Amino acid sequence: MECSCLTEKIGVVGIGHAKFGKRTDATIRELAHEAVKPALEDAGITTADIDASVIGVAGDVFAAQGSPGALIHDYVGMGNKPMFRVEAACATGSAGVRTAWSLIKAGLAGVVIVIGAETMTHSGTPMATEWMARAGDTRWEYPFGITFPSFYALMATRHMHEFGTTRMQLSMVSVKSHKYGTMNPYAHLQKEVTLEEAMKSVPICQPLNLYDCCLISDGAAAAILANEEKAKKITDTPIWITGLGSASDTMMISERPSLTSLTASKLAAERAYEMAGVTPNDIDVACTHDCFSIAEIMSYEDLGFCKKGDGGKFIEEGQSHIGGRVPINVDGGLKSKGHPLGATGVSMTVEITRQLRGEAWKRQVSDAEIGLTHNVGETGQYCFVHIYMR
Amino acid sequence: MKFGYTSWLPETDLMVKFTEALKEGKLIGTKCRKCGEKYLPPRVHCKCGSHEVEWYETPTRGKLFSYTLITFPPDSMARYAPYIVAIAELEDGSRLLAQITGVSPKTLHVGLPVQVVPHQISEDRIVYKFKPEQPIS
Numbered sequence: 166m167e168c169s170c171l172t173e174k175i176g177v178v179g180i181g182h183a184k185f186g187k188r189t190d191a192t193i194r195e196l197a198h199e200a201v202k203p204a205l206e207d208a209g210i211t212t213a214d215i216d217a218s219v220i221g222v223a224g225d226v227f228a229a230q231g232s233p234g235a236l237i238h239d240y241v242g243m244g245n246k247p248m249f250r251v252e253a254a255c256a257t258g259s260a261g262v263r264t265a266w267s268l269i270k271a272g273l274a275g276v277v278i279v280i281g282a283e284t285m286t287h288s289g290t291p292m293a294t295e296w297m298a299r300a301g302d303t304r305w306e307y308p309f310g311i312t313f314p315s316f317y318a319l320m321a322t323r324h325m326h327e328f329g330t331t332r333m334q335l336s337m338v339s340v341k342s343h344k345y346g347t348m349n350p351y352a353h354l355q356k357e358v359t360l361e362e363a364m365k366s367v368p369i370c371q372p373l374n375l376y377d378c379c380l381i382s383d384g385a386a387a388a389i390l391a392n393e394e395k396a397k398k399i400t401d402t403p404i405w406i407t408g409l410g411s412a413s414d415t416m417m418i419s420e421r422p423s424l425t426s427l428t429a430s431k432l433a434a435e436r437a438y439e440m441a442g443v444t445p446n447d448i449d450v451a452c453t454h455d456c457f458s459i460a461e462i463m464s465y466e467d468l469g470f471c472k473k474g475d476g477g478k479f480i481e482e483g484q485s486h487i488g489g490r491v492p493i494n495v496d497g498g499l500k501s502k503g504h505p506l507g508a509t510g511v512s513m514t515v516e517i518t519r520q521l522r523g524e525a526w527k528r529q530v531s532d533a534e535i536g537l538t539h540n541v542g543e544t545g546q547y548c549f550v551h552i553y554m555r
Numbered sequence: 556m557k558f559g560y561t562s563w564l565p566e567t568d569l570m571v572k573f574t575e576a577l578k579e580g581k582l583i584g585t586k587c588r589k590c591g592e593k594y595l596p597p598r599v600h601c602k603c604g605s606h607e608v609e610w611y612e613t614p615t616r617g618k619l620f621s622y623t624l625i626t627f628p629p630d631s632m633a634r635y636a637p638y639i640v641a642i643a644e645l646e647d648g649s650r651l652l653a654q655i656t657g658v659s660p661k662t663l664h665v666g667l668p669v670q671v672v673p674h675q676i677s678e679d680r681i682v683y684k685f686k687p688e689q690p691i692s
Contacts, residue, residue, distance in 0.1 A: 371626070
């Protein structure tokens with residue numbers, strides 16, 4: 166293992182994606198394999214060429230397995246190599262990408278595979294709802310009967326109050342996700358919805374209804390990262406990760422000065438833009454954290470794609486569609502593609518890599534050169550922003 | 556006395572003191588003797604690292620800051636559903652999360668004047684909740 170010098174670039178050289186969905190045909194390790202195999206084939210290497218793994222699984226409870234990282238590392242044939250398991254709630258996968266990048270930058274490894282996986286349907290929706298609710302402060306939030314979507318509903322109420330964001334604008338996010346989900350063979354949902362259907366669906370925690378909420382899914386994704394020298398040997402089309410930003414926030418949302426913005430998103434984005442030497446105007450395509458419709462609207466604002474408060478208008482004008490100012494979540498997003506927690510951030514890296522390589526099929530954003538991923542854990546207690554270039 | 560509709564955490568000294576005051580209709584927070592930071596809900600330790608905190612009585616009046624009507628609760632809360640969880644901004648600017656009762660979803664609005672009051676859920680469980688300052692018909 167040679168030490169990579171500090172100026173050396175780090176790139177994505179292989180990607181793989183399992184079918185997201187209600188996957189009762191496979192357990193978590195088999196889903197991980199379904200993502201790892203194509204990633205190795207894509208890079209044209211074997212596990213013998215990989216120095217270490219970083220494995221992202223958010224919940225042992227969902228997998229019904231202690232140390233799921235060890236289970237996956239062994240199953241995919243990584244043998245005695247070093248392994249990290251990371252956890253950052255819904256941003257676990259991106260924490261994995263950041264960890265792998267850091268390992269390579271530190272010279273501890275030349276090639277690292279990041280595997281994100283989660284099985285959320287295996288334990289049933291009530292179990293998933295219960296554990297998601299416990300992601301809030303279990304002393305001062307959970308005892309009031311708060312659910313995970315309710316945190317975002319509190320933000321939505323406030324966003325509607327402060328900026329006049331409308332029910333229709335929220336639903337437009339969902340309509341867009343479903344439209345692009347039909348163009349992604351790995352997406353959980355493959356069906357379009359009308360604006361009327363989205364606006365009138367079952368209330369979950371008002372103002373949010375069923376179509377404002379992401380799915381409970383099983384899935385896995387894998388990305389192989391390498392230092393500059395190895396990346397150039399492995400592939401002619403490495404996608405360089407040139408900017409990384411991360412930030413966090415208070416555990417209790419009542420302690421935050423604003424409910425209409427995620428401070429962690431803003432800080433992480435600022436750091437990533439600065440490191441990559443780009444501005445929001447330079448981004449050609451992005452995957453942002455749309456666990457709920459309001460989250461995608463806030464992401465437009467927090468990442469600087471539009472002014473604060475203009476997120477609703479941004480979707481209404483079609484600016485986040487292909488052909489708009491910056492196409493966002495054209496892989497279907499968390500809403501339609503699915504949100505298997507540990508897999509999500511890695512899946513975002515896979516999508517942006519595909520887009521920058523020009524391999525995104527019907528949903529290809531033409532001439533995409535610079536991409537961004539934005540992955541939020543919980544309600545902003547974790548946030549990771551990465552910037553990618555051809 | 557346990558705190559909240561549902562919880563499994565131990566009722567520590569902090570919680571015993573807090574719920575005893577709550578039973579008498581008082582809401583108490585903690586204030587750091589070192590940096591002056593105030594916490595509601597209370598904490599044993601300050602974020603500045605100090606463990607020298609003292610109790611203070613907080614305002615119980617405020618205005619609704621945000622809210623959501625929960626119709627899809629976790630199983631442990633199913634018997635209380637539907638219910639409204641809200642955040643209120645108290646007179647000293649601090650914010651608190653709790654359920655609100657005595658309102659219908661249609662009469663709810665940001666800015667509604669509310670009071671924080673104790674609510675005995677069962678013989679062994681207590682919580683605070685918001686209720687409108689003026690009864691709403």
